[in-house]
Amino acid sequence: MRQSSNNNTNTEGGFLGTLSSSSIKNLLPKSFSSKLNKPSSNPKTHKSDAENTPPPNPNIHINYHHQPHSKNPSISHNVDAPHDPPVKVVVRIKPEDSNIREAGCEIKKVSSETLCVGDLQFTFDHVFDTNSNQEDIFQSVGVPLVRNSLAGYNTSLLSYGRSGSGKTYTMWGPLNAVVEEPSGDSHQGIVFRIFRMLFSELEREECMSDGNYQCRCSFTEIYNEQIWDLLNPIQQKIEMKDDSKNALCIENLIEEYVTSYDDVAQVLIKGLSSRKGGATRLNSNTCRSHIIFTFIIESWCKGTSKNFSSSKTRRISLIDLAGLDKDSVGVAVSQYFRERRNVNKNLVDALTQEYQTGHDEDINSCLTRLLQESLSGNAKLSLIFTISPDNKSNGQTLHTLRIGQQHLKEELIPAKDGSVGSKCFQGRNVQESLNQLRVSTNRSLILPCIDNDDTDDEEIINEDDIRQLRQQIDELYSSSEGNLKDIPVSEDCVQFCSAEENCDADMTSDDENEKAAVCYGKTLSKPCHEEIVASIDNLLCTANISRATKSPLRDSISDSSCSQSPILDEPQLSESPKFSNTQRKGMAISPSYHGSWNNVAESSNFSKDVLGNSFKRGEFIQSSLQKSKAEILAASLQRGLQIINIHQPNSALNKSSTSFSFERLTLTPCPEINEVESSDRKIQKKHSSDEVTATLLCASCRTKIDQDSTEVQDSLKSWTETIGTAGNPDGLADKVPKHLESVVAKGITREELESVCKEQAARIEQLNQLVDKLNGKNEQNSIIAYGQREEYNSMKDKLLRGFSSYGHLPCIIEEKCEIKEVQEELAQRDSSFDATENESLLKEIQNLRSKLQLDGDAHVKKSTERYGSLMS
Ligand SMILES: Nc1ncnc2c1ncn2[C@@H]1O[C@H](COP(=O)(O)OP(=O)(O)OP(=O)(O)O)[C@@H](O)[C@H]1O
Numbered sequence: 120m121r122q123s124s125n126n127n128t129n130t131e132g133g134f135l136g137t138l139s140s141s142s143i144k145n146l147l148p149k150s151f152s153s154k155l156n157k158p159s160s161n162p163k164t165h166k167s168d169a170e171n172t173p174p175p176n177p178n179i180h181i182n183y184h185h186q187p188h189s190k191n192p193s194i195s196h197n198v199d200a201p202h203d204p205p206v207k208v209v210v211r212i213k214p215e216d217s218n219i220r221e222a223g224c225e226i227k228k229v230s231s232e233t234l235c236v237g238d239l240q241f242t243f244d245h246v247f248d249t250n251s252n253q254e255d256i257f258q259s260v261g262v263p264l265v266r267n268s269l270a271g272y273n274t275s276l277l278s279y280g281r282s283g284s285g286k287t288y289t290m291w292g293p294l295n296a297v298v299e300e301p302s303g304d305s306h307q308g309i310v311f312r313i314f315r316m317l318f319s320e321l322e323r324e325e326c327m328s329d330g331n332y333q334c335r336c337s338f339t340e341i342y343n344e345q346i347w348d349l350l351n352p353i354q355q356k357i358e359m360k361d362d363s364k365n366a367l368c369i370e371n372l373i374e375e376y377v378t379s380y381d382d383v384a385q386v387l388i389k390g391l392s393s394r395k396g397g398a399t400r401l402n403s404n405t406c407r408s409h410i411i412f413t414f415i416i417e418s419w420c421k422g423t424s425k426n427f428s429s430s431k432t433r434r435i436s437l438i439d440l441a442g443l444d445k446d447s448v449g450v451a452v453s454q455y456f457r458e459r460r461n462v463n464k465n466l467v468d469a470l471t472q473e474y475q476t477g478h479d480e481d482i483n484s485c486l487t488r489l490l491q492e493s494l495s496g497n498a499k500l501s502l503i504f505t506i507s508p509d510n511k512s513n514g515q516t517l518h519t520l521r522i523g524q525q526h527l528k529e530e531l532i533p534a535k536d537g538s539v540g541s542k543c544f545q546g547r548n549v550q551e552s553l554n555q556l557r558v559s560t561n562r563s564l565i566l567p568c569i570d571n572d573d574t575d576d577e578e579i580i581n582e583d584d585i586r587q588l589r590q591q592i593d594e595l596y597s598s599s600e601g602n603l604k605d606i607p608v609s610e611d612c613v614q615f616c617s618a619e620e621n622c623d624a625d626m627t628s629d630d631e632n633e634k635a636a637v638c639y640g641k642t643l644s645k646p647c648h649e650e651i652v653a654s655i656d657n658l659l660c661t662a663n664i665s666r667a668t669k670s671p672l673r674d675s676i677s678d679s680s681c682s683q684s685p686i687l688d689e690p691q692l693s694e695s696p697k698f699s700n701t702q703r704k705g706m707a708i709s710p711s712y713h714g715s716w717n718n719v720a721e722s723s724n725f726s727k728d729v730l731g732n733s734f735k736r737g738e739f740i741q742s743s744l745q746k747s748k749a750e751i752l753a754a755s756l757q758r759g760l761q762i763i764n765i766h767q768p769n770s771a772l773n774k775s776s777t778s779f780s781f782e783r784l785t786l787t788p789c790p791e792i793n794e795v796e797s798s799d800r801k802i803q804k805k806h807s808s809d810e811v812t813a814t815l816l817c818a819s820c821r822t823k824i825d826q827d828s829t830e831v832q833d834s835l836k837s838w839t840e841t842i843g844t845a846g847n848p849d850g851l852a853d854k855v856p857k858h859l860e861s862v863v864a865k866g867i868t869r870e871e872l873e874s875v876c877k878e879q880a881a882r883i884e885q886l887n888q889l890v891d892k893l894n895g896k897n898e899q900n901s902i903i904a905y906g907q908r909e910e911y912n913s914m915k916d917k918l919l920r921g922f923s924s925y926g927h928l929p930c931i932i933e934e935k936c937e938i939k940e941v942q943e944e945l946a947q948r949d950s951s952f953d954a955t956e957n958e959s960l961l962k963e964i965q966n967l968r969s970k971l972q973l974d975g976d977a978h979v980k981k982s983t984e985r986y987g988s989l990m991s
Pocket residue numbers: 212213214280281282283284285286287288289293399402404405406407440441442443505
């Protein structure tokens with residue numbers, strides 16, 4: 120045992136300012152000085168084995184028939200332990216200070232258990248409004264604590280809140296109130312009231328029963344992750360270790376034995392006066408450290424023999440956490456947003472899973488370890504959350520309330536009751552649970568620097584929120600089979616997230632923070648994220664039923680960003696009507712396509728509306744893509760028909776060919792075809808009027824031909840007629856040359872020519888029908904897809920309704936659904952475009968063209984030769 124001396128009290132900005140303990144002693148009632156304790160120090164203080172065991176047979180019973188806060192409560196052996204919840208969370212609203220009022224949040228107590236901040240509602244075990252006094256707090260929190268302690272429970276009281284919100288006031292009260300009699304008017308803090316009542320009870324018990332008790336206390340401070348002994352006049356750090364039995368052991372911690380309220384009061388004053396203080400923007404006398412006052416009661420029951428037969432030990436832990444300043448709130452909130460999806464799971468896991476690994480890094484967390492003994496086992500926990508309407512930022516108040524939300528309690532209670540797992544709160548599981556509690560209540564044990572920074576917390580909240588959303592979006596994209604991921608638009612979307620991040624952070628209102636706050640609270644008691652994701656995935660699986668094939672559009676789109684085409688409506692054809700994969704890959708996506716996603720970037724805020732817009736834009740893209748593809752096919756057909764028509768002066772054929780016309784198609788001139796076309800036109804002119812002189816360039820030798828030659832005219836006439844037969848579907852490969860030969864050799868009549876033209880018209884009609892068929896197929900697919908979509912939509916609605924209370928989650932669900940819908944649409948429309956049919960059409964057209972060119976060249980060559988021979 121070590122004698123503590125009290126001469127070197129730290130007076131730096133602490134609880135009692137410059138007062139020394141000796142002067143304090145003079146302030147106290149006489150009973151204080153007369154009963155000065157036998158202070159002692161254990162070189163090694165560790166918890167007794169008897170601690171933390173539930174009190175099935177508590178050796179002290181209290182009679183609560185009297186007023187619980189009366190000075191002389193009686194202790195009875197016949198009264199059961201009070202029924203108090205294992206975790207009690209109350210909120211105290213600090214009275215508004217008109218001097219420092221800065222557009223704070225409107226906090227309104229709605230009922231004894233509920234308060235509202237704006238539109239948000241929070242429920243706790245009790246809400247103390249600005250009219251509540253110290254006595255009210257004591258009655259609600261202090262008295263049950265004393266009862267529980269006397270009944271054999273370990274009890275803990277923890278205050279938590281923003282700097283200047285009234286933690287210190289609530290816990291200890293102002294200096295001059297220490298010596299006051301506890302009354303409704305007194306400002307004396309709850310801790311002093313607790314010990315006044317406790318000693319009254321203990322004394323009564325001692326008088327009335329055969330039992331005996333002994334009390335000792337210690338006062339520790341955690342500052343910058345170092346433990347300091349507030350009762351040790353030599354300010355030195357102390358070490359915390361585990362002994363061989365895994366019990367907490369703090370070396371050289373002074374424990375003072377106390378026998379009365381006065382003793383305790385003196386110890387409290389001594390310790391508080393040594394607390395490290397400071398000043399923040401919100402509190403000129405702020406406390407920059409966590410302090411833990413531990414009060415241990417050992418009691419003995421006399422057995423039949425003269426010796427004490429049994430003993431019990433229980434402790435009261437009174438914890439005043441450092442005030443959350445702007446920085447730490449920011450860190451905490453930021454961390455909270457990062458971890459919010461895991462808080463629930465981790466907390467429950469931590470409380471139920473046996474601690475199996477050899478060493479946990481968090482074991483070094485001083486507060487966690489110190490609290491372990493207080494909060495574990497049969498401990499009953501009371502949390503006082505203090506909030507102030509003077510806070511500059513609503514986010515800080517909301518943060519406090521979120522942490523104190525009923526859900527945290529709901530998580531802790533079953534665990535403490537043992538209903539979650541039998542092994543909870545045993546051994547090192549406690550560390551896990553406390554780590555989680557620490558994470559939930561005080562993210563940063565390393566006390567932040569005193570801040571005077573005016574940066575808004577909301578920014579931090581929103582940035583993180585947005586970052587999470589962005590991550591979710593990334594996940595969504597990566598989970599969607601890579602299709603959208605590879606599409607440039609998705610990149611645009613992600614880029615937009617990044618680009619808009621800051622903007623969104625700036626623009627996001629408190630309202631959104633509030634929504635997030637509510638979301639968090641609800642998340643704690645709802646199914647974990649994985650379950651939600653699984654539900655979404657199930658839904659999306661259903662959606663995939665209607666997805667026929669993987670979209671080959673992916674290829675065509677993936678290179679599109681390189682291609683720049685001015686107008687989506689007018690896909691450019693390549694020089695040749697021949698289609699190749701390369702050309703399809705190079706299909707131009709117009710700036711309006713890209714622009715549509717850039718517009719998303721400009722307008723999107725991940726709101727529902729915007730998601731809807733995104734989907735509409737997705738539809739636009741789909742239709743654009745489909746339109747482009749259809750148009751390209753149509754254009755190729757058109758081109759083929761034009762080639763045919765060029766050489767087919769029959770009006771019926773021309774009429775047929777116009778059925779393919781697409782008004783918006785602009786065909787890029789093909790030089791060779793143009794030549795043929797112009798020559799053909801000239802030949803026709805020559806037919807109608809032999810007087811017209813024209814110039815014809817032979818495609819092969821470019822020789823100038825004298826059009827006046829009748830031989831040439833005949834030859835050309837024959838060539839033109841022959842060309843018309845090239846479209847004959849039956850004579851594609853080997854019949855045409857033979858037919859050409861026979862036509863040239865025998866000459867053809869006008870009737871024969873018309874018959875050839877009819878055949879050509881029939882062929883064109885076939886092509887038209889083929890196109891119609893393709894269109895019909897599209898419609899059919901649409902009908903099938905409609906039925907599946909109906910089912911899908913109803914499932915989606917159900918899911919959205921189910922998660923409507925999750926704040927932004929429905930948006931995420933909807934977003935994911937919409938991405939799937941876009942994919943589905945793309946795949947569906949693409950699949951309806953049968954690739955085989957498409958290819959065969961293109962092949963046919965290509966065949967036609969090559970035949971035409973072949974025959975044309977051959978015939979012109981022949982005619983030229985004939986002309987040459989004639990000339991010679
Ligand atoms: N309920 C209350 N009624 C009257 N005054 C109050 C109340 N709560 C707090 N105050 C006053 O507000 C000021 C700041 O309170 P206090 O020091 O308790 O805040 P705190 O939360 O402990 O701050 P920190 O964490 O920075 O130490 C003090 O002057 C205190 O007297």
